[in-house]
Amino acid sequence: MSDGTARQMIPAAKPVIGEEERAAVDAVLACGQLAQGAQVAAFESEFSARLGGGRPTVAVSSGTSALHLGLLAAGIGPGDEVVVPSFTFAATANSVALAGATPVFADIEPDTFCLGAATIEPVLTQRTAAVMPVHLYGHPAGMAEIGALAGARGLAVFEDCAQAHAATLDGRLVGTFGTFGAFSLYPTKNMTSGEGGMVTAVDERVERTLRLLRNQGMLVQYENECVGFNTRMTDVHAAIGRVQLRKLAGWTATRQANAAFFDKHLAGVGVPTVRPGAVHVYHQYTVRVPEDRDGFATALRDEWQVGCGVYYPVPNHRLASFQVTADVPETEKAAAQVLSLPVHPSLSQGDLDRIVEAVNTVAKAGA
Numbered sequence: 565m566s567d568g569t570a571r572q573m574i575p576a577a578k579p580v581i582g583e584e585e586r587a588a589v590d591a592v593l594a595c596g597q598l599a600q601g602a603q604v605a606a607f608e609s610e611f612s613a614r615l616g617g618g619r620p621t622v623a624v625s626s627g628t629s630a631l632h633l634g635l636l637a638a639g640i641g642p643g644d645e646v647v648v649p650s651f652t653f654a655a656t657a658n659s660v661a662l663a664g665a666t667p668v669f670a671d672i673e674p675d676t677f678c679l680g681a682a683t684i685e686p687v688l689t690q691r692t693a694a695v696m697p698v699h700l701y702g703h704p705a706g707m708a709e710i711g712a713l714a715g716a717r718g719l720a721v722f723e724d725c726a727q728a729h730a731a732t733l734d735g736r737l738v739g740t741f742g743t744f745g746a747f748s749l750y751p752t753k754n755m756t757s758g759e760g761g762m763v764t765a766v767d768e769r770v771e772r773t774l775r776l777l778r779n780q781g782m783l784v785q786y787e788n789e790c791v792g793f794n795t796r797m798t799d800v801h802a803a804i805g806r807v808q809l810r811k812l813a814g815w816t817a818t819r820q821a822n823a824a825f826f827d828k829h830l831a832g833v834g835v836p837t838v839r840p841g842a843v844h845v846y847h848q849y850t851v852r853v854p855e856d857r858d859g860f861a862t863a864l865r866d867e868w869q870v871g872c873g874v875y876y877p878v879p880n881h882r883l884a885s886f887q888v889t890a891d892v893p894e895t896e897k898a899a900a901q902v903l904s905l906p907v908h909p910s911l912s913q914g915d916l917d918r919i920v921e922a923v924n925t926v927a928k929a930g931a
Contacts, residue, residue: 576871577752578910588803603799607806615730616764617740620771623762623797624778627726627748630761631659634744637773640665644693649679650879651895652698656724657880669881671892675837678705681713694720699728699738702847707733707741727847729754730816734841739764749805754847755812757805760797818909819846829920832927849907857901860926868922873904
């Protein structure tokens with residue numbers, strides 16, 4: 565129970581924007597080149613070197629655009645099925661539908677909240693063209709097993725890396741396993757450009773198609789080679805992203821240290837699993853509350869001023885936009901139990917102590 569002392573709310577997430585980001589934006593505004601110029605090109609190169617394993621990397625306007633254009637560049641379209649988790653943000657399945665294909669929802673593994681080869685195999689059909697695991701909450705999916713299954717079935721592999729900047733599996737960065745890896749740079753992600761996305765491409769052919777699709781189907785002005793979109797990133801956003809990219813390693817280490825503190829001190833909830841060989845970057849620190857998760861969350865917010873979030877209370881297959889039948893018992897269980905606690909790098913030691921005290925007290929009281 566709270567002691568009644570007035571406290572400031574600890575936010576569930578908090579974008580970190582400092583003087584360096586402001587100075588970078590001012591420099592772009594002063595130079596006058598605002599749209600997909602030198603800053604974007606530099607950001608693509610630096611992102612490739614730090615997070616893309618040296619792969620060709622294309623900047624776009626959002627994480628959803630990254631997924632959408634990645635699917636199109638990989639040749640996905642009408643008649644194709646792409647296996648995705650139902651337990652994820654709607655953009656994953658939306659991008660498949662926007663490409664004209666059909667999202668097929670598979671269940672998750674209970675410990676990582678990600679797709680696994682064993683959960684994918686039951687939903688494969690003759691129309692399956694690809695599988696698209698999500699590295700949810702910052703933990704990499706089991707890409708070795710998924711890749712082996714896909715290879716045996718002749719399927720493409722794509723990666724939704726929206727929450728997993730710098731996560732690795734057996735020393736290999738996420739976004740380097742599949743035909744493409746799609747990253748989000750939304751404000752609450754582990755790094756941001758204000759808004760934006762990045763796509764890491766397996767080869768120059770996919771890269772070239774991505775560059776055509778993001779810019780009205782042209783690489784050279786007025787030489788339109790295909791019907792494309794306007795999903796360009798601005799130099800203003802790229803300038804922010806370049807600064808944030810340089811800070812990401814430090815922020816990630818802080819997230820991991822915060823998570824380790826929680827692992828050691830939390831009681832009464834199911835703390836996150838980290839698989840052998842995986843480096844978790846803790847976009848979210850997600851626990852399981854076996855009973856009355858929503859009451860637990862309310863108590864944290866109202867009695868302890870500890871912000872928290874539920875990602876995701878409604879699985880994609882039950883959204884009004886899809887409404888399909890899916891045999892996903894672990895997904896349904898997770899949707900009823902998960903609760904994400906603050907883990908962001910702005911937390912003080914006092915914040916960490918309060919979060920632990922709050923969770924342990926509420927858990928002991930039974931919410």
